[in-house]
Amino acid sequence: MTPRLTRRDFIKVGAGTAVATGLGSAARKILLEPFVRPPEDVLPGQATWYASTCRQCAAGCGIIVRVINGRAKKIEGNPLHPLNRGKLCARGQAGLQVLYNPDRLRNAVRQTGGRGSRTFEPLYWDAALDLLTEKIGALSDPGRLAFLGGLMPDHLYRLASLFCDGLGAPPPVIFDLHSALEGRATADRLSKAFFGSDELPVYDLAHTEVVLSFGANFLETWMSPVAQSRNYGRLRQGPFGGRGLLVQIEPRLSATAASADEWIPVRPGTEAHVALALGRIIVEERLGHVGSHRSYAVLYQDVEVGDMAQASDVSVETLRRLARVFADADHAVAIPGGYLAGHRNGLAGMLAVQALNVLAAQVGREGGVFLSHPAPASALAQTARVDTFDRVGDLIARMRAGEVDVLMVHGANPIFELPAAAGFAEAVSHVPFVVSFNSFVDETAIQADLLLPDHSYLESWGYQVPAPGADRPVVSAQQPVVRPLYDTRATADVLLALASRLGGPAAAALPWVDEVAFLESSLGELVSSSLSAFPADTAGDFWAVWRRSGGWWSEKEIPREPEVTSVVETPLRVVEPTSEGDSGSYPFLLYPYPSVSLSDGRGANLPWLQETPDPMTTVSWGTWVELHPETARSLGVVDDDVVRVVSPFGSLEAPVVVYPGIRPDVVAIPIGQGHVDYGRFAERRGGNPLALVAPVTDPDSGAWAWAATRVRLEATGRRKALARLESLEGAGRESLR
Amino acid sequence: MRMRPTSRSDEASGTPEGSSVSLMGLFDEGTRTAEAIDALLAAGIAPEQMVVMSGVPYPEQALGRRREWLALPYIVLAGAASGFLFGLFLSVVTPHLYRLDVGGHPAVGFPPAAIIVFVFTMMATIVSTFLGVLWEMNFPRFGPAPYHKLVTDGNLALMLECSPSREGEVRQILQAHNAHHIGEPERMTL
């Protein structure tokens, strides 16, 4: 493997076998087994640091992993990486437990007792590949093969696409709950519509003075939390003098809102109304920079401030104040967040918010909006894009219609991540043969006939073009930091092997002998790049540098200024939010949100993350229902009382957390728990609010409107004490003084 | 209880082996005993040749006996002193043997040192008193010794040594003060 990244000496006692296992073990007889052939770069007892890329979420932060005696010991942020500059979030830190998880699938297995039987029979990889080859070869029509991907590394996505292409199968469908909650699909559309670009916008928090965040919990799980948190730090106490102002506009006080200077509890789904009202006020009152707005007056011709205030439950005074603050600032930015995309007026709403940046002339301006860089090489351009809920719906429909004979699932867990009402589970039963590449036996893998576990991300190769990107072009490198622990196999290699076995067009489309060869060819263009921060002359040098520094990126900052399209010449629409379930029998709106530690639930099998308290409620290891004190009182429940939350689509029971920071007409439940299969730490714990959510979409974008379901509450009279960090008697007081 | 007749006396007052007889008489109560003792003294029996055993503590004066000097107080003082020193060693010296700072306190603080020294002094006092008194009483001693079980039933036993020649005279004195069980003291293992 590669030379060390940072030259530090590390101290350690005892050889590999003598890893500390408790005090007073001096009595144990211990064997010391030296290498038969010593590897060059391993010094027993010395730490070696390997650079790679975090795969715990889509952001693609750079990491370095501390390895001692061939075992990964600690993950830290890659200090050189332009995106996160050495910083890392809780989920990134917990990556080790993906690698060392006791419930990992350790070799290829076949589910013999039928789906869901959980009786697995180990398989040699050759046998497994033969089986799969035969199944695919036997397809009457390649169109009957479907590939469902989740959070895929870009290189694997490219490979999978090529594979499907070569076979003549439809391109992979990518669905990932975390991305859905971020509103990525809608954000893509927004970029397209607004800047005519495929890349996501980057909001320059570090250099701005005023941030209006419309339902963007950018300090927790939204887009690229680590990079955004770093910039938030600068916004607050940066080297740039003044302290930036952050206003959070959303119905529930998220951790981001808690860090904000002002929280505006807007009526759910009407965040955009606030944005529209602000715009209207700015153009009306000619606030801010002289002459910058007359041209935009057209945008707001349909907007009436009074109505907006009425609809959004935000007083006109507040709106005026905000408008003034926003317009008067030299640098100000409005962020259209993921929560907006969760409503059926998602795209319209996000347009309205983005329009504010145009209005205040903050596009392409320091402290305003920039665009992510596209992949710096054509071969890398094909990056994983999450598909809209509609396309997933199509796949489900095809499956149900029996038009799919072989389903390949990688990294996705639709049975857990899709609303139960979407009926994926039922649709799968119509698919004769299902292959799962997940390294854990999750709810979807349990429905597979063949399980071909991929390596954990610390054992595998790859590259990632971060989206949203950093302040410069970046391709992040992923490399094995330890030898694979088990008899797992990189899915890339599996696909390559399949292709060569299938022969024909597939083999032609995938000519590479193995994953590394594929990577080298994909990265070829970068070798000669003049931008590179780490110049390399030969492919060999490049490869070494690429692995040592954890990727390729440009030496200096290159902000990418977007071009605003003609969208700003057509009036913005005012779309009232609609929700499933009539407000009579379902008085509350359900607010599902990704858990800061478990994100969309993929972290639920990591004990560290389970033990990590939720920042706002300080609850760990469970699911809870957040109620406004009034709501709780009227329902006659207190903390830890179990309530039943019922929607037209299902119901869920969980203990109450009386939460001062939520609108009385909203009920919030964190997503992440409620796994049926996913290892000992996740199973039979809490509940999955997606069981309640309606499978409806935003007609404009086709994205899943996951925040548009109404529910009602029923007290059960039972109690279940949640594992809280804080003392309830303490009542959240800092001191008694 | 077993008797073991033996001629050796451990109450010996220096009179050579065989040249003296020891007599014991039991009295019902103190006054008669005191009178008997006076009579014997008058008859020229040396005080240290007489021993009185009782089941109840009679003040010496009650029987007209002299109080004897005790080393006990000095043993106790010595004990206390050594305890004091040991306490000092622990609380003042040991903290310097391996210096570790705690809570910004000095290595040796007065209050803790005072407590430790005090307690160890008291401990040594107590222990030395106990050992001291055992030592004074030659305890434990389980050998055969002249004794009579009636002592713990409220009788006073007067035991004395005299030359064989005077035995009769002494017996008379004892009887005169209606002592009973007069005779060679039983030597019983205690």
Next chain:
Amino acid sequence: MKASNGRRGFALLWPGLSLVLVVLVVGAALLSRRVALAAPAQPIAFPHRLHANAGVPCLFCHPNAMRSPIAGLPSVQRCMGCHAYVERGNPEVKKIAQYWEEEKPIPWARVILEPDFVYFSHQPHLSAGLNCETCHGDVASMGTYQPVARMDMGWCLDCHLEQPQEDAARLTDCLTCHR
């Protein structure tokens, strides 16, 4: 009253008890020492003597001592480096050859084992100018290694306390070896 048998009873009791106590303590001490200095059986009767006399320096086979916490043991490759040619007939060497052919590591038994809560590194000690013999004894005269000192805290401190004042303060801090 100076009755002799009384004294005897008194004289025998306490000294008797204290004697028993002393015997116990000393016995325990000796036993623990023997346990601490016992050397386990090794898979190969490796004669340090011969190698040292042949002029092989310690660091040739234990090369990491200068740069790493643990001195390290020679890889089988390192052994075969010489024994592919030297002493091939020797039965013990044959064992090595066998491990080499089977690509198996040699299961040496650990002789010196510090408990897990003690953090020791060879590197600073060597760079402080100590040589191997200071702690490991005259290995050059041994067959398989026999420990010469029970490496307990007192043994470490004996040396650390002798350092110059400013270092001693650092070196006798508990956190130097305990984390």
Next chain:
Amino acid sequence: MPDVKASAERTPRWAMAVDLDRCTGCQACLVACHAENNVPVAGEKLAGYGRWMHWIIIDRYWEGEFPNVRARFMPVMCQQCGEAPCEPVCPVFATYHNPEGLNAQVYNRCIGTRFCGNACPYKVRTFNWFRPEFPEPLTEQLNPDVTVRSRGIMEKCTFCLQRIRAVEMEARAAGRRPADGEIQPACVQTCPPEALVFGDLNDPESRVSQLARSHRSFRLLDELGAEPAVIYLKGGETNV
């Protein structure tokens, strides 16, 4: 005999500054600490009964009523008090004040009276109620530089002593003193908004010293006079 006072001016006084204006309560520090220091996971039942083992926690405080409600975060770890109430009460010197001003906890000396836990006004000391559990192969993640604590002993934040020692050793080998910011405990290293700053209070130029002089700086329960080495910086104001 180690004399602490003698080399006082040469030895550092490790301290940490916590900028409450930057902290977002993201819990990265907490997980980083678990990973770096082999802090065991208690599980739901124990965690719910106040037996979690975190060395650093983020207190969350509510202010005001809806709709003007606010919440603030405050990371609390061992304050490494200069005059620690927990130290003198330990009967066996398992916890004491080390020359660098660290509040040392020597696990292998601890006998588990839990007196220090009662004496600590910040309640940042955690106790090993049971044997720590690391189901195979999670044992592989254990940091070999840090003792895995057995049942029945106290543990707490050490300012990542092993990381301090590592840098010191390297520096000493190179014949220099550790540079400011070169030593980073796991929490400081990972903190995304850079709310945590670690350094030497005895060096007036170090960042932490500068922050300590800020008008925003305060210490937790300062009135107790325990001289904490953790300096908090008030939120809601600018430095300049």
Next chain:
Amino acid sequence: MSETLPTAEAQYDERVLLAKRKDSEINQAVLQPMMQTGRGFWGLVAALSAIVAWGVFAWGYLIYWGIGVTGKNRPVYWTLFITTFVFWIGISHAGTMISAVLRLLKADWRRPITRGAEAMTAFALMMAGLYPLIHLGRVWKFYWMIPYPNNRFMWPNFQSPLMWDLVAISTYLIGSTLYLYLALIPDMAMARDHTDGLRYRLYRMLALGWRGTEAEWHKLHRALGIFSVAIIPIFLSVHSIVSWDFAVTVQPRWHSTIFAPYFVVGAIYSGLAALATILVIVRRGMRLQEFLRSEHFDSLGKIVMVAGMFWTYFWFAGFLVEWYGNEPVIRELIRQEVSGRLAPLFYLQMTANLVPIVLLAFRRIRTTPAALLGATLLVNVGMYTERLLIVIGSLQRNDIPFNWGTYRTTWVEVSIVAMTFAGFVLLYTLFSRVVPYVPVWEIKEGRLRYTMRRIGRLLVPTAAEIE
């Protein structure tokens, strides 16, 4: 035991009776109940032993699994163990109070009850001494608290109140045991002279060859004199030190200067009450009516009452200042006690501690065993509750509300606490069958110094002041 004690005249008769008794008769009266161990006795012993055995198992369980099997948590690091520890230390204070103080004061009514009191002290201390071990997280390392030269160059930290505890309690235990034994020697000799077989051999060993020569009596008296002087400062220091375990921390409510005297007074209160309880029971169980007479219960009851008043005074002095200072956390704690989750305990403590004071003001109650039993039992319920409030109640609150906690006990804790209670009774029961419960020689000595003098138509005992 609902019988009331005889009327005044009858009591005089009793006393006369005792005065008229021959020594041999007294011996028999005392030895007789020791000799007969009926089915009931063995049944009791069996039951107690069973409880103890169960407790020992619980302790083993605790050691094997770790302190987690108790109800402790953060921040409630000390719970029932320390509470009961303080309780037993408190109980242990009566013995010295009675025998040492009253011996010095030449209070003659002490004579028949001294031994019972001293035994109580010794056994209570033995029980208390277990807890510092039981509550250790790593009990197998307890010897690190013992100062002995070692290769680590390490000595215990004598600034720690736990070290003070260790030495003070062992001192007190040694002291009270030796004290008990020293005063026992003559009676051992007496027992030796009236028994044979196994008991004879035992008593012979314990009597150390006592014959009752003047010299022996003289030395014994001197030794006892020194003891009773020396042991009083010890018994004062012990409970003060126990109180400092709490007072030296900055824990709200614990950090108080009045704790030492407050604890000492509380200890005397509970100790004397416990003594009265035990005396009533033993008197009945061993038919010692002749020796433990109404005069004793009367005087004992009075002291308990006075101690109770002192306790009230100290409690109020502390409470007043806490209430007046109005420190936030303390305010919270007081709120918890007066109207919060601690209220039941608090009111139990107050009633159980104050009511007996009133009751004991009545001679009728003091001299009616059943009533006395009830009152004194109540006192100890109250005092135990007080310790619960001080140890567990206070720990649930601290300066940072985020860190407040609660506490639920477990079977392990309860079993171990039960073990010490059963163990105490067991030891005491066996003791009463092996050793003359009333100090025969002291009674005889008392008798010796008394004469019955007739004044008018009353027989009045008059004591002779001789030394």
